[in-house]
Amino acid sequence: xxxxxxxxxxxxxxxxxxxxxxxxxxxxxxxxxxxxxxxxxxxxxxxxxxxxxxxxxxxxxxxxxxxxxxxxxxxxxxxxxxxxxxxxxxxxxxxxxxxxxxxxxxxxxxxxxxxxxxxxxxxxxxxxxxxxxxxxxxxxxxxxxxxxxxxxxxxxxxxxxxxxxxxxxxxxxxxxxxxxxxxxxxxxxxxxxxxxxxxxxxxxxxxxxxxxxxxxxxxxxxxxxxxxxxxxxxxxxxxxxxxxxxxxxxxxxxxxxxxxxxxxxxxxxxxxxxxxxxxxxxxxxxxxxxxxxxxxxxxxxxxxxxxxxxxxxxxxxxxxxxxxxxxxxxxxxxxxxxxxxxxxxxxxxxxxxxxxxxxxxxxxxxxxxxxxxxxxxxxxxxxxxxxxxxxxxxxxxxxxxxxxxxxxxxxxxxxxxxxxxxxxxxxxxxxxxxxxxxxxxxxxxxxxxxxxxxxxxxxxxxxxxxxxxxxxxxxxxxxxxxxxxxxxxxxxxxxxxxxxxxxxxxxxxxxxxxxxxxxxxxxxxxxxxxxxxxxxxxxxxxxxxxxxxxxxxxxxxxxxxxxxxxxxxxxxxxxxxxxxxxxxxxxxxxxxxxxxxxxxxxxxxxxxxxxxxxxxxxxxxxxxxxxxxxxxxxxxxxxxxxxxxxxxxxxxxxxxxxxxxxxxxxxxxxxxxxxxxxxxxxxxxxxxxxxxxxxxxxxxxxxxxxxxxxxxxxxxxxxxxxxxxxxxxxxxxxxxxxxxxxxxxxxxxxxxxxxxxxxx
Ligand SMILES: Nc1nc2c(c(=O)[nH]1)N[C@H]1C(S)=C(S)[C@@H](COP(=O)(O)OP(=O)(O)OC[C@H]3O[C@@H](n4cnc5c(=O)[nH]c(N)nc54)[C@H](O)[C@@H]3O)O[C@H]1N2
Ligand SMILES: Nc1nc2c(c(=O)[nH]1)N[C@H]1C(S)=C(S)[C@@H](COP(=O)(O)OP(=O)(O)OC[C@H]3O[C@@H](n4cnc5c(=O)[nH]c(N)nc54)[C@H](O)[C@@H]3O)O[C@H]1N2
Ligand SMILES: [Mo]
Numbered sequence: 001x002x003x004x005x006x007x008x009x010x011x012x013x014x015x016x017x018x019x020x021x022x023x024x025x026x027x028x029x030x031x032x033x034x035x036x037x038x039x040x041x042x043x044x045x046x047x048x049x050x051x052x053x054x055x056x057x058x059x060x061x062x063x064x065x066x067x068x069x070x071x072x073x074x075x076x077x078x079x080x081x082x083x084x085x086x087x088x089x090x091x092x093x094x095x096x097x098x099x100x101x102x103x104x105x106x107x108x109x110x111x112x113x114x115x116x117x118x119x120x121x122x123x124x125x126x127x128x129x130x131x132x133x134x135x136x137x138x139x140x141x142x143x144x145x146x147x148x149x150x151x152x153x154x155x156x157x158x159x160x161x162x163x164x165x166x167x168x169x170x171x172x173x174x175x176x177x178x179x180x181x182x183x184x185x186x187x188x189x190x191x192x193x194x195x196x197x198x199x200x201x202x203x204x205x206x207x208x209x210x211x212x213x214x215x216x217x218x219x220x221x222x223x224x225x226x227x228x229x230x231x232x233x234x235x236x237x238x239x240x241x242x243x244x245x246x247x248x249x250x251x252x253x254x255x256x257x258x259x260x261x262x263x264x265x266x267x268x269x270x271x272x273x274x275x276x277x278x279x280x281x282x283x284x285x286x287x288x289x290x291x292x293x294x295x296x297x298x299x300x301x302x303x304x305x306x307x308x309x310x311x312x313x314x315x316x317x318x319x320x321x322x323x324x325x326x327x328x329x330x331x332x333x334x335x336x337x338x339x340x341x342x343x344x345x346x347x348x349x350x351x352x353x354x355x356x357x358x359x360x361x362x363x364x365x366x367x368x369x370x371x372x373x374x375x376x377x378x379x380x381x382x383x384x385x386x387x388x389x390x391x392x393x394x395x396x397x398x399x400x401x402x403x404x405x406x407x408x409x410x411x412x413x414x415x416x417x418x419x420x421x422x423x424x425x426x427x428x429x430x431x432x433x434x435x436x437x438x439x440x441x442x443x444x445x446x447x448x449x450x451x452x453x454x455x456x457x458x459x460x461x462x463x464x465x466x467x468x469x470x471x472x473x474x475x476x477x478x479x480x481x482x483x484x485x486x487x488x489x490x491x492x493x494x495x496x497x498x499x500x501x502x503x504x505x506x507x508x509x510x511x512x513x514x515x516x517x518x519x520x521x522x523x524x525x526x527x528x529x530x531x532x533x534x535x536x537x538x539x540x541x542x543x544x545x546x547x548x549x550x551x552x553x554x555x556x557x558x559x560x561x562x563x564x565x566x567x568x569x570x571x572x573x574x575x576x577x578x579x580x581x582x583x584x585x586x587x588x589x590x591x592x593x594x595x596x597x598x599x600x601x602x603x604x605x606x607x608x609x610x611x612x613x614x615x616x617x618x619x620x621x622x623x624x625x626x627x628x629x630x631x632x633x634x635x636x637x638x639x640x641x642x643x644x645x646x647x648x649x650x651x652x653x654x655x656x657x658x659x660x661x662x663x664x665x666x667x668x669x670x671x672x673x674x675x676x677x678x679x680x681x682x683x684x685x686x687x688x689x690x691x692x693x694x695x696x697x698x699x700x701x702x703x704x705x706x707x708x709x710x711x712x713x714x715x716x717x718x719x720x721x722x723x724x725x726x727x728x729x730x731x732x733x734x735x736x737x738x739x740x741x742x743x744x745x746x747x748x749x750x751x752x753x754x755x756x757x758x759x760x
Pocket of ligand 1: 060061063193228229230231233234235255256257258260289290291292293294373374375409411412439576649650652653654656657658665715750
């Protein structure tokens with residue numbers, strides 16, 4: 001296990017990973033952020049409004065809120081507090097800042113430093129050949145973008161990227177703008193995130209979302225299986241829900257190559273039990289699955305169930321459910337019978353006995369929920385892995401009843417809503433038809449570019465205008481140097497953003513920075529004060545209303561920016577100006593275009609919001625190709641790791657939100673003062689003549705050559721042999737652009753084949 005202090009570098013400290021998440025340290029750290037960042041009043045006032053009725057939705061993750069009346073007075077977590085502190089900072093980045101710092105100079109700064117300067121305050125323009133961004137008026141900025149878009153020879157020479165913080169209203173007008181222009185080039189962060197979940201669930205159960213509600217987890221599930229997810233850091237409020245489930249007697253099985261602190265034990269910072277006593281033990285069974293071993297693991301547990309059913313027919317499977325609602329059952333059973341236990345054991349890294357014990361947990365539980373996140377979606381066979389989870393659930397009828405179902409846990413706070421609103425390069429024809437009928441123009445039908453395809457098109461000189469509604473494209477995407485070069489290949493790059501980041505500095509021939517309001521800020525328009533709406537991970541739609549004074553008088557809302565551009569491009573053809581001053585008009589359009597949003601404006605007034613319909617959950621209806629829930633055959637084909645190599649996964653530290661790096665520590669994993677660490681099994685280090693604390697270089701290998709990340713500190717860590725982990729986004733330099741998941745095209749940022757070598 002890791003040593004206490006790294007002698008080679010005074011600033012980096014590695015300690016034992018923590019056995020639990022939450023507790024007093026979490027409160028202390030939340031307070032430190034609030035006090036240290038925005039000043040006590042602005043920060044704490046905003047925190048108390050977060051995730052409350054008439055308050056604003058936390059800009060961090062998409063975990064759902066408890067029903068009104070059941071919410072705590074402080075319904076937020078340490079990492080939500082960091083997110084709010086980060087956006088309510090007093091730091092300002094205006095014309096003086098840009099006059100003092102050239103783009104070249106800023107490009108030398110890291111992710112943390114760039115955002116730490118503070119909030120962007122006014123529109124800025126970088127002219128062709130200029131070294132510094134300079135101020136520009138909103139009007140001129142809008143006309144410049146409109147002019148460049150109009151002068152393209154083909155609308156498909158533009159790409160409109162979205163990060164998952166945009167509200168439903170902003171997302172709806174944004175996809176409308178792209179389609180009015182004539183393109184479906186709507187790449188989004190989802191392409192790198194839960195695309196694999198959407199693809200697998202759409203195919204097998206006919207809806208690209210989870211089918212579980214919060215109370216299924218807190219009140220009903222007898223077994224909760226958490227796979228490829230680190231809620232202690234990324235969805236901390238999920239731990240309170242799990243604690244509630246544990247207290248009423250639910251069982252939790254966790255499969256993860258890293259024994260994550262939050263999954264082991266949770267000290268709820270909002271309860272006496274959490275603060276004074278030892279907290280709640282969450283995981284009952286921990287399965288140290290190998291990276292990308294989950295398909296084999298789930299096939300194994302289903303095989304084990306099948307073998308038990310063979311021994312004692314009609315005792316294990318829910319045959320009436322299978323016969324009424326499913327197809328493909330015989331084929332999948334045949335595939336499991338043909339599968340060797342040796343293949344399952346080798347690929348999963350688990351013994352047959354461990355998998356049999358897991359199967360016993362399943363048999364003992366009347367209802368099972370499976371939750372997952374990026375540990376499953378960012379592999380070549382991610383879609384097949386998630387289909388295999390559906391198989392596993394279908395066997396015992398664990399879909400469409402209380403306490404059961406698949407539950408992909410979303411990342412960005414409104415990433416699921418953005419998809420619902422039409423941010424997808426391949427929206428189905430039924431949606432396009434409704435858009436046509438509502439607005440009276442013919443939207444394009446040909447599918448557009450996703451994120452990886454956009455990078456290729458930019459690289460190949462096929463994109464003139466790249467427009468980003470939030471996010472940090474070049475840092476979040478794979479193959480950093482290639483992505484940066486691709487972005488520089490565009491004629492115009494436009495970023496709507498709250499804070500300065502790397503993507504703003506890898507610009508096209510000319511570039512615009514358009515500063516927008518953040519979630520916590522009041523949104524006043526000609527039609528009065530506005531609110532927006534969002535959809536959480538469990539399909540609840542509710543309002544979000546900021547109340548703080550805007551960080552600068554020149555900030556505009558995302559809706560106002562997009563509708564302003566619509567007006568500059570198309571005049572008042574479909575009422576852009578009116579939509580921008582009264583978001584209720586946008587919701588009226590949504591109510592007629594998007595299924596499930598009938599009487600939107602009325603229903604959004606319900607305290608806590610309303611739940612979107614989900615066929616599998618509500619009535620066991622499955623809108624698939626056959627009208628049934630589909631068993632599918634998915635042969636275990638874990639990533640092959642050549643001799644002498646390791647499979648590297650990239651994770652988030654406890655001190656970041658995606659490419660936003662709040663600090664250099666990762667308290668739960670015992671790291672202080674550095675992000676350039678690589679977690680490796682001690683035996684793997686020893687086999688290479690290395691030891692904990694050594695400096696190493698990481699070299700990824702792919703058919704087109706090698707990529708390097710230099711100067712990492714090796715940390716001996718409890719991960720299965722052959723596996724390693726490093727932090728995203730820094731490690732993105734190692735992910736080949738062409739290494740993507742089958743069907744979803746998601747970059748395989750959790751299975752990168754690497755060598756580690758002593759640093760040179
Ligand atoms: N504070 C904070 N909150 C966030 C974010 C953030 O950066 N910071 N990001 C948001 C976003 S956009 C997202 S998508 C989510 C991400 O939420 P997570 O998916 O929890 O994020 P990661 O850090 O990528 O963690 C992946 C987890 O999967 C495990 N894992 C990796 N490979 C495998 C595998 O092959 N099999 C299994 N079983 N496990 C594996 C890793 O060990 C790790 O525990 O969080 C959201 N919330
Ligand atoms: N190697 C590797 N790569 C990954 C991942 C991984 O696990 N490993 N995860 C992937 C995942 S799951 C995701 S979701 C993507 C994330 O990709 P993105 O969504 O593109 O990245 P973020 O880091 O969330 O974007 C941060 C920026 O958003 C802007 N911002 C913040 N708040 C707002 C707002 O309210 N409005 C606007 N307009 N802008 C705002 C700020 O300028 C900030 O710098 O990264 C992906 N990349
Ligand atoms: Mo994500």
